[in-house]
Amino acid sequence: MKIKKNIAVSETGFVFDPSTGESFTLNGVGTEIIEMLRKGINQAEITSDITSRYDVDSASFERYYYDFISTLKLFQLIEDYE
Amino acid sequence: MSREKITVAVSGLNNIDSPGPGIPVIRGILESKVFEPRIIGLAYENLEPGAYMHELVDKTYKVPYPSEGVDPLMERVRYINSIENINVLIPNFDAELYVFMKSAEMLKSMGIHTFLPTLKQFEERHKSNLPEFGKKYDIKVPLSKPITSITDIEKLDKEFDFPYVVKGKFYDAYIAHNKEQAAMYFHKVSAKWGLPVIIQEFVKGTEVNVVALGDGKGNTVGAVPMRKQYITDKGKAWGGITLDDKSMLELTHKIIGSTQWRGGMELELIRTSKNELYLIEINPRLPAWVYLAVGSGQNLPEALVQLALGHEVKPMTEYDIGKMFIRYSYDMITTIDEFQRFSTREEL
Numbered sequence: 043m044k045i046k047k048n049i050a051v052s053e054t055g056f057v058f059d060p061s062t063g064e065s066f067t068l069n070g071v072g073t074e075i076i077e078m079l080r081k082g083i084n085q086a087e088i089t090s091d092i093t094s095r096y097d098v099d100s101a102s103f104e105r106y107y108y109d110f111i112s113t114l115k116l117f118q119l120i121e122d123y124e
Numbered sequence: 125m126s127r128e129k130i131t132v133a134v135s136g137l138n139n140i141d142s143p144g145p146g147i148p149v150i151r152g153i154l155e156s157k158v159f160e161p162r163i164i165g166l167a168y169e170n171l172e173p174g175a176y177m178h179e180l181v182d183k184t185y186k187v188p189y190p191s192e193g194v195d196p197l198m199e200r201v202r203y204i205n206s207i208e209n210i211n212v213l214i215p216n217f218d219a220e221l222y223v224f225m226k227s228a229e230m231l232k233s234m235g236i237h238t239f240l241p242t243l244k245q246f247e248e249r250h251k252s253n254l255p256e257f258g259k260k261y262d263i264k265v266p267l268s269k270p271i272t273s274i275t276d277i278e279k280l281d282k283e284f285d286f287p288y289v290v291k292g293k294f295y296d297a298y299i300a301h302n303k304e305q306a307a308m309y310f311h312k313v314s315a316k317w318g319l320p321v322i323i324q325e326f327v328k329g330t331e332v333n334v335v336a337l338g339d340g341k342g343n344t345v346g347a348v349p350m351r352k353q354y355i356t357d358k359g360k361a362w363g364g365i366t367l368d369d370k371s372m373l374e375l376t377h378k379i380i381g382s383t384q385w386r387g388g389m390e391l392e393l394i395r396t397s398k399n400e401l402y403l404i405e406i407n408p409r410l411p412a413w414v415y416l417a418v419g420s421g422q423n424l425p426e427a428l429v430q431l432a433l434g435h436e437v438k439p440m441t442e443y444d445i446g447k448m449f450i451r452y453s454y455d456m457i458t459t460i461d462e463f464q465r466f467s468t469r470e471e472l
Contacts, residue, residue: 048368060368060445062330063351
Protein backbone atom coordinates (compact mmCIF):
# COMPACT_ATOMS: atom_id res chain seq x y z
CA MET A 43 0.00 0.00 0.00
CA LYS A 44 1.44 3.32 -1.03
CA ILE A 45 0.52 6.90 -0.40
CA LYS A 46 0.12 8.76 -3.69
CA LYS A 47 3.47 10.18 -4.71
CA ASN A 48 2.45 13.78 -5.12
CA ILE A 49 0.80 14.09 -1.71
CA ALA A 50 2.51 16.71 0.46
CA VAL A 51 2.62 16.19 4.23
CA SER A 52 3.97 18.91 6.48
CA GLU A 53 5.65 18.37 9.85
CA THR A 54 2.53 19.72 11.51
CA GLY A 55 0.35 17.03 9.93
CA PHE A 56 -1.18 19.11 7.14
CA VAL A 57 -1.85 16.89 4.12
CA PHE A 58 -2.32 18.43 0.67
CA ASP A 59 -3.39 16.56 -2.46
CA PRO A 60 -2.31 18.80 -5.38
CA SER A 61 -4.36 16.87 -7.92
CA THR A 62 -7.69 17.56 -6.19
CA GLY A 63 -6.81 20.61 -4.10
CA GLU A 64 -8.14 18.83 -0.99
CA SER A 65 -6.36 19.32 2.32
CA PHE A 66 -6.62 17.43 5.60
CA THR A 67 -5.23 17.71 9.11
CA LEU A 68 -3.71 14.75 10.94
CA ASN A 69 -2.85 14.30 14.58
CA GLY A 70 0.67 13.30 15.61
CA VAL A 71 0.21 9.54 15.31
CA GLY A 72 -1.55 9.87 11.97
CA THR A 73 1.37 11.93 10.68
CA GLU A 74 3.84 9.28 11.86
CA ILE A 75 1.88 6.50 10.16
CA ILE A 76 1.62 8.43 6.88
CA GLU A 77 5.36 9.04 6.95
CA MET A 78 6.02 5.34 7.52
CA LEU A 79 3.67 4.40 4.67
CA ARG A 80 5.50 6.81 2.40
CA LYS A 81 8.77 5.10 3.24
CA GLY A 82 7.24 1.78 2.21
CA ILE A 83 7.21 0.32 5.73
CA ASN A 84 4.72 -2.54 5.96
CA GLN A 85 1.83 -2.91 8.37
CA ALA A 86 3.56 -5.42 10.68
CA GLU A 87 6.51 -3.09 11.17
CA ILE A 88 4.23 -0.10 11.71
CA THR A 89 2.26 -2.04 14.34
CA SER A 90 5.43 -3.11 16.07
CA ASP A 91 6.83 0.43 16.09
CA ILE A 92 3.67 2.13 17.34
CA THR A 93 2.85 -0.47 20.00
CA SER A 94 6.39 -0.28 21.34
CA ARG A 95 6.20 3.48 21.79
CA TYR A 96 2.56 4.05 22.72
CA ASP A 97 0.24 2.53 25.29
CA VAL A 98 -1.79 0.42 22.87
CA ASP A 99 -2.01 -3.33 22.22
CA SER A 100 -1.61 -4.70 18.68
CA ALA A 101 -5.24 -5.82 18.30
CA SER A 102 -6.59 -2.39 19.19
CA PHE A 103 -3.99 -0.64 17.05
CA GLU A 104 -4.78 -2.79 14.02
CA ARG A 105 -8.44 -1.93 14.34
CA TYR A 106 -7.60 1.81 14.34
CA TYR A 107 -5.02 1.26 11.61
CA TYR A 108 -7.53 -0.31 9.19
CA ASP A 109 -10.00 2.40 10.02
CA PHE A 110 -7.36 5.00 9.20
CA ILE A 111 -6.44 3.23 5.95
CA SER A 112 -10.09 3.15 4.85
CA THR A 113 -10.27 6.90 5.47
CA LEU A 114 -7.16 7.42 3.33
CA LYS A 115 -8.80 5.29 0.60
CA LEU A 116 -12.03 7.22 0.87
CA PHE A 117 -10.17 10.47 0.28
CA GLN A 118 -8.19 8.87 -2.57
CA LEU A 119 -4.83 9.43 -0.92
CA ILE A 120 -3.64 5.90 -1.65
CA GLU A 121 -2.34 4.61 -4.99
CA ASP A 122 -4.62 2.09 -6.68
CA TYR A 123 -4.06 -1.44 -5.51
CA GLU A 124 -2.06 -3.73 -7.73
CA MET B 125 14.75 47.54 -20.40
CA SER B 126 12.25 50.34 -20.84
CA ARG B 127 8.63 49.33 -20.82
CA GLU B 128 6.27 50.15 -23.67
CA LYS B 129 3.77 52.86 -22.82
CA ILE B 130 0.24 51.77 -23.69
CA THR B 131 -3.33 52.70 -22.84
CA VAL B 132 -5.68 49.86 -22.03
CA ALA B 133 -9.45 50.23 -21.63
CA VAL B 134 -11.09 47.64 -19.40
CA SER B 135 -14.72 46.99 -18.44
CA GLY B 136 -16.09 44.80 -15.66
CA LEU B 137 -15.17 47.15 -12.81
CA ASN B 138 -17.98 45.80 -10.62
CA ASN B 139 -15.65 44.40 -7.98
CA ILE B 140 -18.52 43.45 -5.68
CA ASP B 141 -19.75 40.21 -4.06
CA SER B 142 -20.21 38.64 -7.48
CA PRO B 143 -17.24 40.35 -9.08
CA GLY B 144 -16.56 41.13 -12.69
CA PRO B 145 -13.08 40.30 -14.01
CA GLY B 146 -12.05 43.94 -14.66
CA ILE B 147 -10.06 44.65 -11.51
CA PRO B 148 -8.14 41.32 -11.51
CA VAL B 149 -7.35 41.84 -15.21
CA ILE B 150 -6.09 45.36 -14.43
CA ARG B 151 -3.92 44.08 -11.57
CA GLY B 152 -2.27 41.64 -13.97
CA ILE B 153 -1.64 44.34 -16.58
CA LEU B 154 -0.22 46.71 -13.97
CA GLU B 155 2.26 44.03 -12.93
CA SER B 156 3.50 43.71 -16.50
CA LYS B 157 7.25 43.69 -17.06
CA VAL B 158 6.88 44.75 -20.68
CA PHE B 159 4.22 47.47 -20.49
CA GLU B 160 3.88 50.74 -18.67
CA PRO B 161 0.11 50.95 -18.86
CA ARG B 162 -2.40 53.73 -18.41
CA ILE B 163 -5.70 52.13 -17.40
CA ILE B 164 -9.02 53.48 -18.62
CA GLY B 165 -12.09 52.07 -16.90
CA LEU B 166 -15.36 51.61 -18.76
CA ALA B 167 -18.28 51.48 -16.33
CA TYR B 168 -21.99 50.96 -16.86
CA GLU B 169 -23.09 51.96 -13.37
CA ASN B 170 -22.26 54.90 -11.08
CA LEU B 171 -21.34 52.60 -8.20
CA GLU B 172 -18.93 50.22 -9.91
CA PRO B 173 -16.12 50.21 -7.33
CA GLY B 174 -13.32 50.20 -9.91
CA ALA B 175 -14.24 53.74 -10.98
CA TYR B 176 -13.21 54.94 -7.51
CA MET B 177 -10.06 52.81 -7.22
CA HIS B 178 -7.67 55.46 -8.47
CA GLU B 179 -4.58 53.46 -7.53
CA LEU B 180 -5.62 50.90 -10.17
CA VAL B 181 -7.66 52.88 -12.69
CA ASP B 182 -6.33 56.17 -14.05
CA LYS B 183 -9.63 57.42 -15.43
CA THR B 184 -13.10 55.94 -15.79
CA TYR B 185 -15.81 56.78 -18.29
CA LYS B 186 -19.45 55.78 -18.12
CA VAL B 187 -20.58 53.87 -21.20
CA PRO B 188 -24.11 52.99 -22.35
CA TYR B 189 -25.31 49.40 -21.97
CA PRO B 190 -24.90 47.26 -25.10
CA SER B 191 -28.65 46.64 -24.94
CA GLU B 192 -29.12 50.30 -25.96
CA GLY B 193 -27.57 49.40 -29.29
CA VAL B 194 -24.18 49.18 -30.94
CA ASP B 195 -24.11 52.78 -32.18
CA PRO B 196 -24.42 54.63 -28.85
CA LEU B 197 -21.73 52.41 -27.30
CA MET B 198 -19.36 52.80 -30.25
CA GLU B 199 -19.94 56.55 -30.34
CA ARG B 200 -19.00 56.75 -26.70
CA VAL B 201 -15.88 54.62 -27.28
CA ARG B 202 -14.97 56.90 -30.21
CA TYR B 203 -15.26 59.94 -27.93
CA ILE B 204 -13.18 58.29 -25.17
CA ASN B 205 -10.57 57.27 -27.73
CA SER B 206 -10.32 60.83 -29.04
CA ILE B 207 -9.11 61.84 -25.57
CA GLU B 208 -7.25 58.76 -24.43
CA ASN B 209 -5.80 57.09 -27.56
CA ILE B 210 -6.68 53.58 -26.48
CA ASN B 211 -4.32 50.85 -27.73
CA VAL B 212 -6.17 47.81 -26.38
CA LEU B 213 -9.73 47.30 -25.20
CA ILE B 214 -10.64 44.32 -23.00
CA PRO B 215 -14.38 43.78 -22.53
CA ASN B 216 -15.04 41.54 -19.53
CA PHE B 217 -18.79 40.96 -19.50
CA ASP B 218 -20.39 38.09 -21.39
CA ALA B 219 -23.29 40.37 -22.30
CA GLU B 220 -21.08 42.96 -24.04
CA LEU B 221 -18.77 40.57 -25.89
CA TYR B 222 -21.04 40.14 -28.89
CA VAL B 223 -21.17 43.89 -29.54
CA PHE B 224 -17.41 44.28 -29.24
CA MET B 225 -16.76 41.25 -31.46
CA LYS B 226 -19.10 42.63 -34.11
CA SER B 227 -17.36 46.01 -33.83
CA ALA B 228 -13.79 44.69 -33.83
CA GLU B 229 -13.03 46.06 -37.31
CA MET B 230 -14.53 49.44 -36.48
CA LEU B 231 -12.44 49.55 -33.30
CA LYS B 232 -9.35 48.61 -35.29
CA SER B 233 -9.98 51.51 -37.66
CA MET B 234 -9.86 53.74 -34.57
CA GLY B 235 -6.52 52.19 -33.62
CA ILE B 236 -8.05 50.10 -30.82
CA HIS B 237 -6.94 46.47 -30.70
CA THR B 238 -8.98 43.65 -29.19
CA PHE B 239 -8.25 39.95 -28.83
CA LEU B 240 -11.62 38.26 -28.76
CA PRO B 241 -13.04 34.93 -29.90
CA THR B 242 -14.48 34.82 -33.40
CA LEU B 243 -18.25 34.94 -33.74
CA LYS B 244 -18.22 31.25 -34.73
CA GLN B 245 -16.28 30.32 -31.59
CA PHE B 246 -18.54 32.49 -29.47
CA GLU B 247 -21.73 31.02 -30.89
CA GLU B 248 -20.82 27.34 -30.92
CA ARG B 249 -19.77 27.26 -27.25
CA HIS B 250 -23.11 28.71 -26.09
CA LYS B 251 -24.70 26.69 -23.30
CA SER B 252 -27.61 25.86 -25.59
CA ASN B 253 -25.18 24.48 -28.21
CA LEU B 254 -23.14 22.42 -25.76
CA PRO B 255 -24.34 18.97 -26.94
CA GLU B 256 -23.33 19.76 -30.55
CA PHE B 257 -20.05 21.23 -29.31
CA GLY B 258 -19.31 18.04 -27.35
CA LYS B 259 -20.15 15.86 -30.33
CA LYS B 260 -18.09 17.90 -32.77
CA TYR B 261 -14.95 17.98 -30.63
CA ASP B 262 -15.41 14.62 -28.86
CA ILE B 263 -15.73 16.09 -25.38
CA LYS B 264 -17.99 14.79 -22.61
CA VAL B 265 -20.78 17.29 -21.97
CA PRO B 266 -24.06 17.04 -20.04
CA LEU B 267 -27.30 16.93 -22.00
CA SER B 268 -28.50 20.52 -22.44
CA LYS B 269 -31.61 21.96 -23.99
CA PRO B 270 -32.75 25.54 -24.47
CA ILE B 271 -36.38 26.28 -23.59
CA THR B 272 -38.33 29.43 -24.26
CA SER B 273 -41.62 28.82 -22.48
CA ILE B 274 -42.79 27.59 -19.12
CA THR B 275 -44.89 24.98 -20.91
CA ASP B 276 -41.69 23.41 -22.27
CA ILE B 277 -40.95 22.14 -18.74
CA GLU B 278 -43.82 19.65 -19.12
CA LYS B 279 -42.13 18.19 -22.20
CA LEU B 280 -38.77 17.53 -20.53
CA ASP B 281 -39.81 14.28 -18.80
CA LYS B 282 -38.54 11.99 -21.55
CA GLU B 283 -35.09 13.53 -21.75
CA PHE B 284 -34.29 14.71 -18.22
CA ASP B 285 -34.50 13.13 -14.78
CA PHE B 286 -34.59 15.26 -11.65
CA PRO B 287 -32.54 16.93 -10.40
CA TYR B 288 -31.54 19.06 -13.37
CA VAL B 289 -29.97 22.49 -13.64
CA VAL B 290 -31.85 25.59 -14.78
CA LYS B 291 -29.37 28.06 -16.24
CA GLY B 292 -29.46 31.63 -17.47
CA LYS B 293 -28.22 32.55 -20.93
CA PHE B 294 -25.23 34.41 -19.48
CA TYR B 295 -25.12 33.77 -15.72
CA ASP B 296 -26.94 31.98 -12.87
CA ALA B 297 -27.69 28.33 -12.34
CA TYR B 298 -30.14 26.61 -9.99
CA ILE B 299 -30.68 22.94 -9.26
CA ALA B 300 -34.33 21.99 -9.63
CA HIS B 301 -35.61 18.85 -7.88
CA ASN B 302 -39.16 18.99 -9.23
CA LYS B 303 -41.33 20.76 -11.80
CA GLU B 304 -42.45 23.42 -9.35
CA GLN B 305 -38.87 24.41 -8.63
CA ALA B 306 -38.01 24.26 -12.33
CA ALA B 307 -40.88 26.66 -13.10
CA MET B 308 -39.82 29.01 -10.29
CA TYR B 309 -36.21 29.10 -11.52
CA PHE B 310 -37.36 29.50 -15.12
CA HIS B 311 -39.15 32.73 -14.15
CA LYS B 312 -36.26 33.93 -12.00
CA VAL B 313 -33.58 33.32 -14.63
CA SER B 314 -35.59 34.52 -17.65
CA ALA B 315 -36.57 37.74 -15.85
CA LYS B 316 -32.92 38.53 -15.30
CA TRP B 317 -31.15 37.21 -18.39
CA GLY B 318 -33.91 36.77 -20.97
CA LEU B 319 -34.58 33.74 -23.12
CA PRO B 320 -33.74 31.02 -23.78
CA VAL B 321 -33.31 29.38 -20.41
CA ILE B 322 -31.04 26.34 -20.55
CA ILE B 323 -31.98 23.03 -18.96
CA GLN B 324 -28.91 20.95 -18.24
CA GLU B 325 -28.43 17.42 -16.94
CA PHE B 326 -27.05 17.49 -13.39
CA VAL B 327 -23.63 15.85 -13.30
CA LYS B 328 -22.60 14.85 -9.80
CA GLY B 329 -19.01 15.52 -8.86
CA THR B 330 -16.52 18.20 -7.95
CA GLU B 331 -16.49 21.46 -9.86
CA VAL B 332 -13.07 22.36 -11.20
CA ASN B 333 -12.09 25.21 -13.50
CA VAL B 334 -9.37 26.23 -15.91
CA VAL B 335 -8.43 29.76 -16.92
CA ALA B 336 -6.69 29.75 -20.29
CA LEU B 337 -5.63 31.88 -23.22
CA GLY B 338 -5.62 30.74 -26.84
CA ASP B 339 -3.61 32.49 -29.57
CA GLY B 340 -6.21 31.90 -32.29
CA LYS B 341 -3.92 29.48 -34.12
CA GLY B 342 -4.63 26.47 -31.94
CA ASN B 343 -1.90 27.11 -29.37
CA THR B 344 -2.50 27.44 -25.65
CA VAL B 345 -0.55 30.47 -24.47
CA GLY B 346 -1.25 29.69 -20.82
CA ALA B 347 -3.56 27.61 -18.66
CA VAL B 348 -4.01 27.19 -14.91
CA PRO B 349 -6.41 24.66 -13.33
CA MET B 350 -8.15 25.49 -10.07
CA ARG B 351 -10.68 24.10 -7.62
CA LYS B 352 -13.01 26.39 -5.76
CA GLN B 353 -12.56 25.69 -2.06
CA TYR B 354 -15.67 27.47 -0.94
CA ILE B 355 -18.55 28.82 -2.99
CA THR B 356 -20.72 31.78 -2.01
CA ASP B 357 -24.50 31.77 -2.18
CA LYS B 358 -24.10 33.44 -5.58
CA GLY B 359 -22.07 30.47 -6.80
CA LYS B 360 -18.85 32.44 -6.88
CA ALA B 361 -15.51 31.31 -5.54
CA TRP B 362 -14.67 32.56 -2.06
CA GLY B 363 -11.33 30.80 -2.21
CA GLY B 364 -9.56 28.59 -4.70
CA ILE B 365 -6.37 26.60 -5.14
CA THR B 366 -4.28 25.72 -8.19
CA LEU B 367 -4.14 22.04 -9.06
CA ASP B 368 -1.62 19.60 -10.47
CA ASP B 369 -3.98 17.96 -12.93
CA LYS B 370 -2.64 16.93 -16.32
CA SER B 371 -6.01 15.69 -17.57
CA MET B 372 -7.54 19.16 -17.13
CA LEU B 373 -4.67 20.73 -19.05
CA GLU B 374 -4.91 18.10 -21.79
CA LEU B 375 -8.62 18.82 -22.17
CA THR B 376 -7.85 22.56 -22.34
CA HIS B 377 -5.20 22.02 -25.05
CA LYS B 378 -7.67 19.84 -26.94
CA ILE B 379 -10.43 22.47 -26.83
CA ILE B 380 -8.13 25.37 -27.73
CA GLY B 381 -6.40 23.28 -30.41
CA SER B 382 -9.54 22.03 -32.10
CA THR B 383 -11.49 25.30 -31.93
CA GLN B 384 -8.43 27.52 -32.64
CA TRP B 385 -9.69 29.53 -29.68
CA ARG B 386 -8.76 33.20 -29.74
CA GLY B 387 -8.65 35.09 -26.44
CA GLY B 388 -9.25 34.34 -22.81
CA MET B 389 -11.54 31.60 -21.62
CA GLU B 390 -12.72 29.83 -18.50
CA LEU B 391 -13.64 26.17 -18.63
CA GLU B 392 -16.15 25.00 -16.05
CA LEU B 393 -15.75 21.28 -15.53
CA ILE B 394 -17.16 18.58 -13.29
CA ARG B 395 -14.93 15.71 -12.21
CA THR B 396 -17.09 12.69 -11.44
CA SER B 397 -16.30 9.98 -8.90
CA LYS B 398 -15.15 7.86 -11.89
CA ASN B 399 -12.56 10.54 -12.60
CA GLU B 400 -14.25 11.62 -15.83
CA LEU B 401 -14.25 15.29 -16.80
CA TYR B 402 -17.47 16.82 -18.08
CA LEU B 403 -17.43 20.23 -19.71
CA ILE B 404 -20.40 22.18 -18.39
CA GLU B 405 -19.57 25.62 -19.73
CA ILE B 406 -17.03 27.71 -21.64
CA ASN B 407 -16.98 31.34 -20.60
CA PRO B 408 -15.49 33.29 -23.51
CA ARG B 409 -13.37 35.67 -21.43
CA LEU B 410 -10.94 35.71 -18.53
CA PRO B 411 -12.77 34.99 -15.24
CA ALA B 412 -12.80 37.05 -12.05
CA TRP B 413 -10.31 34.64 -10.46
CA VAL B 414 -7.70 35.25 -13.19
CA TYR B 415 -5.40 36.96 -10.69
CA LEU B 416 -4.72 33.50 -9.21
CA ALA B 417 -3.04 32.64 -12.53
CA VAL B 418 -0.97 35.85 -12.29
CA GLY B 419 -0.02 34.97 -8.71
CA SER B 420 0.92 31.45 -9.81
CA GLY B 421 3.33 32.64 -12.47
CA GLN B 422 1.19 33.09 -15.60
CA ASN B 423 0.29 36.70 -16.31
CA LEU B 424 -2.53 35.93 -18.72
CA PRO B 425 -3.91 39.51 -18.85
CA GLU B 426 -0.46 40.78 -19.88
CA ALA B 427 -0.20 38.02 -22.51
CA LEU B 428 -3.67 38.93 -23.82
CA VAL B 429 -2.56 42.55 -24.29
CA GLN B 430 0.59 41.37 -26.06
CA LEU B 431 -1.45 39.18 -28.42
CA ALA B 432 -3.87 42.04 -29.10
CA LEU B 433 -0.93 44.23 -30.12
CA GLY B 434 0.41 41.50 -32.39
CA HIS B 435 3.43 40.73 -30.20
CA GLU B 436 4.82 37.24 -30.13
CA VAL B 437 4.08 35.47 -26.85
CA LYS B 438 5.87 32.33 -25.76
CA PRO B 439 3.53 29.69 -24.30
CA MET B 440 3.60 29.54 -20.51
CA THR B 441 3.63 25.98 -19.23
CA GLU B 442 4.76 26.36 -15.63
CA TYR B 443 2.73 27.57 -12.67
CA ASP B 444 2.88 27.15 -8.91
CA ILE B 445 0.78 24.28 -7.63
CA GLY B 446 -1.09 24.77 -4.35
CA LYS B 447 -1.24 28.54 -4.76
CA MET B 448 -4.42 29.90 -3.22
CA PHE B 449 -6.61 32.94 -3.41
CA ILE B 450 -9.00 34.11 -0.75
CA ARG B 451 -11.50 36.73 -1.87
CA TYR B 452 -12.23 39.53 0.56
CA SER B 453 -14.11 42.76 0.66
CA TYR B 454 -13.45 46.06 2.33
CA ASP B 455 -15.28 49.33 2.48
CA MET B 456 -13.61 51.94 0.32
CA ILE B 457 -14.22 55.48 1.45
CA THR B 458 -15.02 58.03 -1.20
CA THR B 459 -16.76 61.39 -1.27
CA ILE B 460 -20.09 62.66 -2.49
CA ASP B 461 -18.07 64.96 -4.72
CA GLU B 462 -16.51 62.02 -6.58
CA PHE B 463 -19.89 60.29 -6.82
CA GLN B 464 -21.67 63.39 -8.14
CA ARG B 465 -18.88 64.07 -10.63
CA PHE B 466 -19.13 60.56 -12.01
CA SER B 467 -22.94 60.58 -11.98
CA THR B 468 -23.28 63.89 -13.81
CA ARG B 469 -20.17 64.23 -15.98
CA GLU B 470 -19.80 60.49 -16.55
CA GLU B 471 -16.03 60.76 -16.18
CA LEU B 472 -13.85 60.32 -13.12
